[in-house]
Amino acid sequence: RQSLTSFKLFATNSQGIQDNISSLQLKKRLIRRKKILEDKLVRPPGLYSVVAFATAEEYDLERLIKGLRELDLYEPKVIENASDVVHAVAKYQVEKEPREIFFFREGSVVLWNVTDLESSNVLNFLRQYEQDSYSERLVQQESEIMNYRHQSKGRASALEKDGDFLVAICDNPEITLDKYTFSNAMVLSVKLGIWEASLEKYINTIEFVTEDLKKGSKIKISREEVLRKHGELFALRHLINLSSDLLDTPDFYWENEQLESLYLQVRNYFGIAKRTRVMNEKINHCVELIELLSTHLSDKHHTRLEWMIIILIMVEVAFETIHYVDRYMS
Structure with missing residues (x-):
């Protein structure tokens, strides 16, 4: 990930800026190592994939539910106490393991065993319900x-050290909540990745100023x-x-310690807290630079007026x- 070294700013005139600003070193944001989507033919039996995408700033979930019903390929369901997500289950089974999708209002989607x-078809279908698409x-x-x-029968859902999800074998409502919890943490990572890329692009646009x-x-x-x-x-x-x-845990998990623990495990796996802290530090450095420029340009403007x-x-x-002189000479 990109990093900005700290710098001291003491003056607002051009020479003062040159004398007091240290080099603003820019590094290309390092893409974190991620798992690769394996072909079903080479994947070990019993191992399935789950993929998360952030495709827009927001989804119109109400229209999306109507669209899913008209499409008639997935059955949309609601999750109790979670109004900003739609859970869709494929109506036509290809194998014993079901295909499920979670649509989040914040513009993210998680696909299980798809x-x-x-x-690709789901992402294309989503375009008509997106606001500010990426x-x-x-x-x-x-x-x-x-x-x-x-998981083995009787054991709770968990996260393995290598990052694989272990989903409990239990009744349908419970397994849905476990999958929702995994999905909820995954969408944080993909959404944060979009914002990290936006900040990287922003930093590149002000590099010439430094x-x-x-x-x-x-x-x-x-x-x-x-x-x-x-702005x-x-x-x-x-x-x-x-x-x-x-920065915090959603209210949804306050009354369910087991789901909250699972949610925090996945958050930690994706390094959400650390990545958020680094982003805020980078933004603070950028704000310092922009405020310096604003002060410097304002001083130049005032000097020009004077x-x-x-x-x-x-x-x-x-x-x-x-x-x-003319009157005196006259």
Whole structure:
């Protein structure tokens, strides 16, 4: 993942900036090692795949439910006390293990035991219910692939050290809640991956500014652009810290300690807390830089206004002097 080294800012004029800013080292964000979707023919018996995608900022779940019923391939169901998710089960079974999908209102989808071809069809179907869709390349790049298999009878669902999901053999409502819990944590990772990519793109757009600052060159960015950049940062910070569950545990798990423990295990596996902390630190560094630019450009603007006033006064004095001399000579 990208990292920004800390820097000290003490002055707002060009020379002061050049003297006091240290190098802003930018590294390409390292893509975390992820599991690869294995072909069913080479996959060990009893091992199934679960894939998560973040495809948009939000889904219209109410219209999506109607669309699923019209499609008549999946049976949409609701999960009690979880109004922002739709659970869909395939009506036509290909094998004994069911095919299930969880659609999350925040623009993410998790597919259990669904083939690559069927996944593509589901993603295409989703497009009509998306708000602010992401690019296909970004969706695929930030997806998460995991494996799951069923636990020995009588044992609870858990997460193995290698990241495989162990799903308990139990009654249908309980196994659905376990799968929902795994899915809920997975969508946090894919959504965070989208935001990490957005921050990386943002940092790349301001890299030239740090070079100008180091060299003491003229800053090639306007006050309006700086204001927009400031807004982009605060919008991203709002998404991460206020509009998501990255910083706390959803209310859904408060009354079920077993599901909460499972949810936290998967969160820890994906490093959600650490990745969120790193993102906030990067955003803070970017905010410092943008605030410096804003102050510097404001000072330049004020200086320009002061010089204009001085020049106008000098012109006025010159005209008065000319008039005085003209009257004196007359």
